[in-house]
Amino acid sequence: MSADGTKALQMRYNLVLRHPRATLGHFEGVAEMAALAAKMVNSQVEKNFAAFQKELPRLLGTHAGKFAVLHNEKIENFFDSFADAAKFGLEKFGSDNFSVQEVTSKDINLGFHSYALHHHPA
Amino acid sequence: MPCITIPLDPLGPIIEIGISLPGGFPQANPAPPIQWIKAIADTGCTHTSIHHSVAAKLGLKVLSKGIANTANGPAAANIYHGDMFLRPQIGGKPFEWRYADRQLLELAQNHPKYDALLGMDILSDGLFSVNGALNCATFCW
DSSP: OOHHHHHHHHHHHHHHHTSTTOOSSOSTTHHHHHHHHHHTSOHHHHHHHHHHHHHHHHHHHHSTTOEEEEETTEEEEEESSHHHHHHHHHHHHOTTSOEEEEOOOOOBOOGGGGGGSOOOBO | OOEEEEEEETTEEEEEEEEESOOTTTTOSSOOOOEEEEEEEOTTOSSOEEEHHHHHHHTOEEEEEEEEEETTEEEEEEEEEEEEEEOOEETTEEOOEEEEEEEEEEEOOOOSSOSEEEOHHHHTTSEEEEETTTTEEEEEO
8 A cells, every 4th residue: 555545544544533422442433444454454464474374384493483574475584573573674675565474383362352353264 | 660550340450551653772752652542451362452443543554464363263363563551650650661562463342441452472571460359450570
């Protein structure tokens, strides 16, 4: 998404959030905001995630616990921390043009709240 | 050792946390604005999570995805990049304690009482205890 497009979406969010009945997470426009939020996801993240999942079984044997920086569905580098990976990606590829994936086999678990997650089949 | 005392709500311990765009290290000057929101401190959650409306308002970027367990089985979930803050009293004054460059999972559920879950990625940094007699919880780190 272009910078102008992202800015336009954020302006629209702010308009929705100024609604007198709006709180951050509880108001009539939630469905609309969820749809807009989905559009704000960097397309690199989706593509890179699919490529990363294919590589993950192999990476668990060689880079477990590291954070991989991906660009155009290719792993560019590994780092010890999420912060270092994000900094490298931002400097080398620019905002919205890379993603970071942790090399781990551990699932995320929100306990009681797990039912509340968006369901996009893995 | 900073500590925060958290009142117990019937839903659980509800704590105020701050979220902002990543400010870098050292922190950018001026620092990005902080959005203070209500969160449930939940030892059942592996990851701190924020409602997508919070991320949208602040303009946080989705930088990663993870596989999360849901009622319908494993699912891919968005992970935002941002800074998180707690506000302990230090020397009798409130202090904004920054956790820089955190992975913040997207929470789809909307609830009138909270917009976030404070998970074990933060709580495991210290001692989290619940005092039923005093109807409060304490987090020290």
